[in-house]
Amino acid sequence: MELAEAKQKFIESWGKLGSEWGINRTMAQVHALLLISxxxxxxxxxxxxxxxxxxxxxxxxxxLIGWGLIEKQHKAGERKEYFFADKDTWNIARQVAKERRKRELDPVLKVLDELSKVTGDSKDPEFRTFSKSITDINKLAKNVDKTLDTMLKAEESWFWGSLFKIFK
Amino acid sequence: MELAEAKQKFIESWGKLGSEWGINRTMAQVHALLLISxxxxxxxxxxxxxxxxxxxxxxxxxxLIGWGLIEKQHKAGERKEYFFADKDTWNIARQVAKERRKRELDPVLKVLDELSKVTGDSKDPEFRTFSKSITDINKLAKNVDKTLDTMLKAEESWFWGSLFKIFK
DNA sequence: TTAAACTTTCAAAACTTTTTGAAAGTTTAA
DNA sequence: TTAAACTTTCAAAAAGTTTTGAAAGTTTAA
Incomplete structure (x- = not known):
């Protein structure tokens, strides 16, 4: 495969993956383009x-700047703005995890905490099932949250090293 | 908050979270409804x-049946089909991870492997940058893949217990 | 100042995804 | 068989999202 074709393919795939995960396809493509420039x-x-x-x-x-994935660059003596992407994949992963946590996980945790406070007749199956599901999901979400927190603070080598120890 | 109101709120939030993560909002709402029934x-x-x-x-x-999140149930002497959701959050998380890996991560891994084979002039910055980005992303993706694999096979208690050991 | 070079905005258009509902298909009891 | 009870399909409509491009705004050099 030619380099030019490979670049095209990467931009396309990155865009597709983005859109499947709820990220604007074009935004992912712009990011891909800058990643390989x-x-x-x-x-x-x-x-x-x-x-x-x-x-x-x-x-x-x-x-993309809002997501912390790219930055503006000014070239001396030039009026135009230039853009470049952080090329460190570990930073990218952390940045995406950080933003999605803030934008999506945090609000859900807040709702779940509210919903765990709902009281009711513990003889009522409707209440019991609701209550159990909320409690369980809340626990899982909190675990995910805690794990993300550790990951965000971690150095890449430490993080994967630690996982490696667990996962054989 | 009333139970009825809380149910509504949960269905709404679950739907919103789903749509932010690329899952049809209504599908997530149906799932939420069955989860608390x-x-x-x-x-x-x-x-x-x-x-x-x-x-x-x-x-x-x-x-939802295709995602392995709900099942049909037949009630003796009834023509209608009934649906119910697996209430075990760990199973839900695993099932979602499993499906998304199959549907989205696997194809990307395949493309990345192809793209890592592209050869070129190692003096050409265009080629070098492309090559490095692809290699790095490929490594990260493979690590994620391996971790998911372990998670899919794991028991909940073992999984969180192990993470706990690492993450204090 | 001025005007050229550039960036940002936003209403309308294009595109994509989801939803509807009526028609077709299937299953079951009698 | 038949027909009632139910499920599935799918083309068209609605809703939601993204993109366009021209106009407005900003910055800079002279």
Whole structure:
């Protein structure tokens, strides 16, 4: 396979994976493009490579900055803004985990805590089933939360090293 | 909070979480409803409770069966089909992880393996950056894959117990 | 200042996904 | 058999999401 073709394929696959996990396909593609670019790129270059409009490019670049996955770069003597991606996959994974935890897991934990407080007749099967499910899900969610917390603080080598010890 | 209100809130939150993670909102809501129901429910009851059409209910029930999250139940002397959800959160988590791995992670791993085979001029920064990114992502993806594999085989107590040992 | 170079915004259009509901299909009891 | 009770299908409609592109806004050099 040619390098050019391989690049295309990577951008496509990354976009598809993103959309399956609830991330805007174009945003994932822009990220993929920057991931494999040795140099920072301009909005113009991104628009051209991915065949997207200026507005679209701008909006997704801003979102990627919001996710902490890319940064702006200023080149001396140039007016244009350049964008480049953090290339460290461990940082990327941590950053995504961090943002999704904040945006999605945290609110759910809050609701679950509220819902665990609901009281009722412990003879009522409706209440008992509700209560048990909420409690169980709450426990799982808290465990996930705690694990993410450790992961976010961890160094890559320590993290995988530790998992390796457990998982043979 | 009333039990009825709490149920509503749970169904809503579960649906929202699902849609943020790329799972059809209605499917997640049907799942939530069955999770907190002590008894198996008919399509009719689900349609009424969630205010959805017969076609929609049927399609999402089938999908949930496909995900291994709910099952059909036949009641002696009854024509109707009843549906009930596995209430064990650990099983649910495993089942979801298993399906998403199969549907989404596996294909990406396949593409990454292909892309790691691309050869090129190691003096070319374009090639070097591409190559390094693919290799790194491939490594991370394989680690995730291996960890999921262990998790899928594990018993809940063993799994969390082991994590606990690492994560203080 | 001014105007060129650039970035951001946002309403409308395009596209994607989900939902509906009526028709077709299936199963069962008699 | 038949027909009632039920489930499944699927094309069209509705809802939701993303993209466009022109206009407005901002920054900078001179």
């Amino acid at each position: 040795p140099e920072a790129l301009t909005t113009e270059e991104i628009m051209e490579t991915l065949n997207i409009s200026r507005g679209n490019a701008n909006m997704n670049l801003r979102d | 002590p008894e198996a429910l008919t399509t009719e009851e689900i349609m009424e409770t969630l205010n959805i059409s017969r076609g929609n209910a049927n399609m999402n029930l089938r999908d």
